[in-house]
Amino acid sequence: MNGAWVTFKKELFAYLVSPVSWLIAVLFYLMRGYELSRLVAHFADNRLDQELLPTLSYGLTSTFLMVMLVPGILTMRCFAEERRTGSIETLLTAPVRDVDVVLGKWGAAAVFYGLLWLPSVLVLHVLEYGWFLDADLAFGPVFAAYLGMFLLAGLLLAFGCFASSLTDNVLLAALLTIIFCFGLLRLPNLVAGSVDVAGNYYLRELLDKLDVMRNFAEWFARGLIDTSQVVFYLGGIGFFLFLTGISLQSRRIA
Amino acid sequence: MIAVSDLTKKYGAFVAVDRLSFEVTRGEIVGFLGPNGAGKTTTIRVLTGYHPSTSGTATLAGFDVAKDSLSVRKNLGYLPQEVPIYPELRVVEYLRYRAALKGVPAKGRKLAVERAMDKAAIADVARKLVGNVSHGYRQRVGLADALVANPPILILDEPTSGMDPNQRLRIKQVVKDLAAEHTVLFSSHILAEVQDVSSRVIVIHRGRLRADGKPHELLAQGASSRVFVAARTGAQALAAALAPVPGLLAQASDGEALGIARAHCTFAPGGDPAAAVGAQLLAAGIAVCELRPDLPSLESWFHAITEGCEVETVR
Incomplete structure (x- = not known):
C-alpha cells in the first residue's frame, strides 16, 4: 500500500497547487452563496418549515454542476495527462503496483472533492446559530445527505479515472465523464418518461433503482440510508477502479 | 544481470525487434547502438516491463520481465528518452x-x-x-531519479540527447563512475560517446543484432585488411613500389605534399599487410614516414554495419 499512499499524497498536492481546482472552488462558492442566500430569504419570507432547508439545498444548480461537471474536470488529468507527457512510462516502470496507482489517484480526487464541499459545513453553522433564523436543524438528514453525495461523487470520480486511462486527450476524458454523469443522473428519468414502463415490472424496478436523483430526494436527503444503495455506489466505485486497473495493465499484456 | 533471448516485438505486421538475443553481465557498461528507428527504445521498453514482448524472453536480475515485472522493476533504474x-x-x-x-x-x-x-x-x-x-x-x-533507489541495474535511453558538449562530458563521466556499483545498459546513436564510456557495444539495426563486442575489437576486425602508408617519395614511385606486395587488392593514392606521398591499400583478409608493406618499401629503399592499419572511422564502420555493406557483420 506504500505506493498508493505516496501516489495519493503527490496527487493531492497537485490538486492543491492547481489553479483549476481553486477556480472551481471560487466559482462554486460564489454561486452557492448566492443561491443559499436566496433560499434562506425565501424560507424566512414564506415561513416554511426550516427542516426542509438542507433537503431543498440539494436541488440547487450549484449542486447539480458539482455532480455533472466537476468530477470530469478533476479526473481528466489523472492518466490522460500522464500519457500525453509520457510520465506514465516512469510511473509504470517504478516498482509500484497498478492497483496502488489507481487507488492513490482516485483517493486524492475523492478527498479533494470532499475538501471542495467542506466549507459548506459552515453554512450549517450559520443556519443553526445565525441571528436571523431560528432554525433547529436535524443533523441526521444532513449527515445522510453528505454521505450520499460522497458515495455518488466517488462513483463518478471512479468513472472519471477510468475514462482518463483510456485516452491521452484530457478534454476527451473530461467529456466522456461528463456524458457518463449526465447519463447516470438523467437517463433513467428520461427513459421512464418516454417509454411506457407501467406494464413492465422489471424495467420499472431497474429504472427506479438507477434513478439517482429520486433516490437522493427520497432517501439520503431525508436521512434514510438504504444499504442496497450504499452497496450500489460502493460496487460501482470498485467496478470502475477495477476497469481502470485493467486498462493500465493492458499495455503489459501481449 | 540482463539476459535477452529470441526477443521479438511486433506492432501489427511491423516487426520492431526481431529475434534479438544478448546478455549483459554484472558490472558491465554496455552501449546499445543503432540508428534512429532501429528498435532500441522498443527493446528497452520490453526490458522495463512497460510493453510486453510478442515472443521470446527477457530476464533482469534473474526475474522474468513478463512474469515477475514488479521484482524486475525493484532492481531497475530507468531513464526514458524523453524525461517526463x-x-x-x-x-x-x-x-x-x-x-x-x-x-x-x-x-x-x-x-x-x-x-x-x-x-x-x-x-x-x-x-x-x-x-x-x-x-x-x-x-x-x-x-x-534512476539512481535514487540505488538499483543494481540501470537502463538509460539516450541519456545525452539534447545536451551541450560540457553536459555530455559530465554525463559520460557519471556513467563511467557508475560501473563500480551498477550494471548499465545505455542506448545512443552517438558513437563517440559509446566508445568512450562502454566496455562493450551491441549494435542493432531494423530490430536485428548486427554486432556485439568490445568497441576497439569490432573496429579492428572491420579494418584488419586496410593499411595507410606515407613515404618520402613521389606518388607514382610509391604506387610502383607497393604493386608487388602479396595480397594487395587495390591501392588509392592520397596525393603528394612536401615530398611525402600517401596511399590507402586494401588487402585480402589474413596475413599481416602492414608488415608486408614495410618490408617491401624497405627493400625498395624508400623512407617510410608513417605506416598503420587503416582504421575506418567509427562513423563509417557504423554506417557500414547498419547499412549492410563494405564491412562484414561481426559477431
Missing part, C-alpha cells in the same frame, strides 16, 4: 516523491536524494520547479 515532467513539483520534491514510490525508507530518503543529486550534478537546481529547468538539466533530473 510534473511541472508543479520542485526538483528535490520530485526526487523525494520518486524515492518514496520506489520504496526508499523514509529515514534514508533525504540522504538518497542528496546522493543522487550529487551524482547527477543537479544540486544547484534542487529548489527549481521541474517544469522550469533546461532540457539538459531535466535529463539529469531523470538520471538522478
Whole structure:
C-alpha cells in the first residue's frame, strides 16, 4: 500500500497547487452563496418549515454542476495527462503496483472533492446559530445527505479515472465523464418518461433503482440510508477502479 | 544481470525487434547502438516491463520481465528518452516523491536524494520547479531519479540527447563512475560517446543484432585488411613500389605534399599487410614516414554495419 499512499499524497498536492481546482472552488462558492442566500430569504419570507432547508439545498444548480461537471474536470488529468507527457512510462516502470496507482489517484480526487464541499459545513453553522433564523436543524438528514453525495461523487470520480486511462486527450476524458454523469443522473428519468414502463415490472424496478436523483430526494436527503444503495455506489466505485486497473495493465499484456 | 533471448516485438505486421538475443553481465557498461528507428527504445521498453514482448524472453536480475515485472522493476533504474515532467513539483520534491514510490525508507530518503543529486550534478537546481529547468538539466533530473533507489541495474535511453558538449562530458563521466556499483545498459546513436564510456557495444539495426563486442575489437576486425602508408617519395614511385606486395587488392593514392606521398591499400583478409608493406618499401629503399592499419572511422564502420555493406557483420 506504500505506493498508493505516496501516489495519493503527490496527487493531492497537485490538486492543491492547481489553479483549476481553486477556480472551481471560487466559482462554486460564489454561486452557492448566492443561491443559499436566496433560499434562506425565501424560507424566512414564506415561513416554511426550516427542516426542509438542507433537503431543498440539494436541488440547487450549484449542486447539480458539482455532480455533472466537476468530477470530469478533476479526473481528466489523472492518466490522460500522464500519457500525453509520457510520465506514465516512469510511473509504470517504478516498482509500484497498478492497483496502488489507481487507488492513490482516485483517493486524492475523492478527498479533494470532499475538501471542495467542506466549507459548506459552515453554512450549517450559520443556519443553526445565525441571528436571523431560528432554525433547529436535524443533523441526521444532513449527515445522510453528505454521505450520499460522497458515495455518488466517488462513483463518478471512479468513472472519471477510468475514462482518463483510456485516452491521452484530457478534454476527451473530461467529456466522456461528463456524458457518463449526465447519463447516470438523467437517463433513467428520461427513459421512464418516454417509454411506457407501467406494464413492465422489471424495467420499472431497474429504472427506479438507477434513478439517482429520486433516490437522493427520497432517501439520503431525508436521512434514510438504504444499504442496497450504499452497496450500489460502493460496487460501482470498485467496478470502475477495477476497469481502470485493467486498462493500465493492458499495455503489459501481449 | 540482463539476459535477452529470441526477443521479438511486433506492432501489427511491423516487426520492431526481431529475434534479438544478448546478455549483459554484472558490472558491465554496455552501449546499445543503432540508428534512429532501429528498435532500441522498443527493446528497452520490453526490458522495463512497460510493453510486453510478442515472443521470446527477457530476464533482469534473474526475474522474468513478463512474469515477475514488479521484482524486475525493484532492481531497475530507468531513464526514458524523453524525461517526463510534473511541472508543479520542485526538483528535490520530485526526487523525494520518486524515492518514496520506489520504496526508499523514509529515514534514508533525504540522504538518497542528496546522493543522487550529487551524482547527477543537479544540486544547484534542487529548489527549481521541474517544469522550469533546461532540457539538459531535466535529463539529469531523470538520471538522478534512476539512481535514487540505488538499483543494481540501470537502463538509460539516450541519456545525452539534447545536451551541450560540457553536459555530455559530465554525463559520460557519471556513467563511467557508475560501473563500480551498477550494471548499465545505455542506448545512443552517438558513437563517440559509446566508445568512450562502454566496455562493450551491441549494435542493432531494423530490430536485428548486427554486432556485439568490445568497441576497439569490432573496429579492428572491420579494418584488419586496410593499411595507410606515407613515404618520402613521389606518388607514382610509391604506387610502383607497393604493386608487388602479396595480397594487395587495390591501392588509392592520397596525393603528394612536401615530398611525402600517401596511399590507402586494401588487402585480402589474413596475413599481416602492414608488415608486408614495410618490408617491401624497405627493400625498395624508400623512407617510410608513417605506416598503420587503416582504421575506418567509427562513423563509417557504423554506417557500414547498419547499412549492410563494405564491412562484414561481426559477431
